[in-house]
Structure formats: C-alpha cells, structure tokens
Amino acid sequence: MELTRAQLWVELNDIAHPHDRPLPAEWQPYYWALFQLARRLAPRRIVEIGVRAGYSAFTMLRACPEARLLGIEGDLDERRENTHGGRRGMVQHAVKILHGSAAQILIVNSHDIRALPICDLVYVDGDHTGEGCLADLRLATAASPRVLVDDYCSIDSVREACRAFLVDNAAWRADFVENSLTGFLLLTRDEYAVSHVESMAAEPDIHQCCERKAI
Numbered sequence: 001m002e003l004t005r006a007q008l009w010v011e012l013n014d015i016a017h018p019h020d021r022p023l024p025a026e027w028q029p030y031y032w033a034l035f036q037l038a039r040r041l042a043p044r045r046i047v048e049i050g051v052r053a054g055y056s057a058f059t060m061l062r063a064c065p066e067a068r069l070l071g072i073e074g075d076l077d078e079r080r081e082n083t084h085g086g087r088r089g090m091v092q093h094a095v096k097i098l099h100g101s102a103a104q105i106l107i108v109n110s111h112d113i114r115a116l117p118i119c120d121l122v123y124v125d126g127d128h129t130g131e132g133c134l135a136d137l138r139l140a141t142a143a144s145p146r147v148l149v150d151d152y153c154s155i156d157s158v159r160e161a162c163r164a165f166l167v168d169n170a171a172w173r174a175d176f177v178e179n180s181l182t183g184f185l186l187l188t189r190d191e192y193a194v195s196h197v198e199s200m201a202a203e204p205d206i207h208q209c210c211e212r213k214a215i
C-alpha cells in the first residue's frame with residue numbers, strides 16, 4: 001500500500017534524534033516533497049552529500065525501497081564550519097537509524113573526495129557556501145545525470161552556486177521543485193531530461209522564492 005504523507009511524518013518522528021523531537025511542522029511538506037520526487041525519479045543508486053541525522057536518507061530509501069544509498073557526511077563542527085544545521089555527532093544517529101537498510105555512510109568531508117561513484121541521483125545538502133556548494137555540484141554532476149540541490153530558495157549562496165554552474169554547463173537543465181520550505185533545484189543532464197516530472201516549473205521562480213524567504 002502507498003505510504004501517505006501522514007504516515008511518513010509519523011515514521012520520521014519515530015526515528016528522529018531526541019534533540020530534534022518533535023520535528024518542526026514545517027519539515028513535513030519538505031520531506032513529503034522529497035519522498036514524492038524520489039519516488040517519481042526512482043533512482044537505484046543514490047549518493048547524498050550532507051546526511052546529518054539521516055532524515056532525508058531515510059525518506060529517499062522509503063520512497064525507493066530497491067535503492068542503495070551512499071551518504072557523505074563531514075560531521076563538521078558547527079562553531080567553526082558553515083554547516084547549516086550541522087551538529088557534531090548527529091551522523092551517529094543516521095548510522096543507527098539506517099542500520100539494516102541499503103545505506104552506507106562515509107564520514108568524510110566532500111571536498112576531500114576526488115570522485116563519487118556513478119549513480120542515478122545525487123542529493124546535495126552539505127556545504128552551503130557558494131564555493132563549497134559549487135564544488136559539490138561539480139563532484140555530483142560528474143557522477144550522476146540527476147542532481148537534486150536543497151536550499152535553492154533559502155540560501156543565497158546555494159542559488160548563486162547553481163546559477164554559476166548552469167552558466168558554465170549548457171548541457172544541464174534546471175527545474176524548480178516546490179517543497180514549501182527551502183526550495184529544491186533538480187539539475188538534469190540534457191539527454192535525461194524528463195517530461196513526466198509534472199510538478200516542476202520550467203524556470204525557477206526566483207521572485208516567489210525570495211518573497212517567501214522574506215516572510
């Protein structure tokens with residue numbers, strides 16, 4: 001039977017780290033949008049950059065039970081690094097809740113990796129600085145024909161990194177995906193461009209993003 005939005009939310013709250021409980025209500029549409037998109041794209045091999053406590057990894061694997069996931073998490077110190085949501089040790093929770101699933105977590109800084117394994121989808125939610133995000137986009141697009149970027153609306157430097165990437169990489173198209181919180185940008189290499197991803201705008205609606213951000 002199809003998992004509902006309410007059921008996913010119950011599951012996420014069940015597996016959440018005590019520090020995060022109860023999960024903020026505004027995260028519900030966000031993870032539901034991720035679930036629906038992952039289900040539609042149906043990747044078999046997923047790489048995630050920026051795992052934190054494992055909620056997005058859990059959500060994508062819940063949407064794609066046949067998939068394998070490799071998580072890259074730097075476990076950085078939020079007092080010294082721009083981790084946006086990072087808190088040292090949270091990755092141990094991800095390892096715990098993903099134990100027994102087809103997920104493997106590597107505790108490593110993405111900027112120390114020369115190449116990611118070839119895969120069907122990379123989810124980029126790690127370094128949110130402009131330079132760091134751009135480096136992650138280059139790493140991700142070398143490995144996968146589809147790259148989903150989080151925080152396209154909520155973090156200016158992420159949006160700027162996406163734009164800089166698209167200026168230099170004409171073979172990639174971008175589709176904005178509403179998630180009611182941070183805004184996703186789905187980058188797709190031309191030959192993989194999909195027409196069945198109905199809920200996407202052809203062009204990212206920056207005005208809408210910026211208006212919502214200002215609220």
Ligand SMILES: C[S@@+](CC[C@H](N)C(=O)[O-])C[C@H]1O[C@@H](n2cnc3c(N)ncnc32)[C@H](O)[C@@H]1O
Pocket residue numbers: 049050051052053054055056057072073074075076082083084085086087108109110111125126127128132
């Ligand atoms: C916003 S959190 C990820 C949240 C997670 N995707 C979710 O929704 O459940 C960002 C994470 O990226 C990690 N991070 C930041 N820079 C990184 C880097 N260069 N390499 C690997 N992980 C990084 C941080 O430590 C933090 O845990």
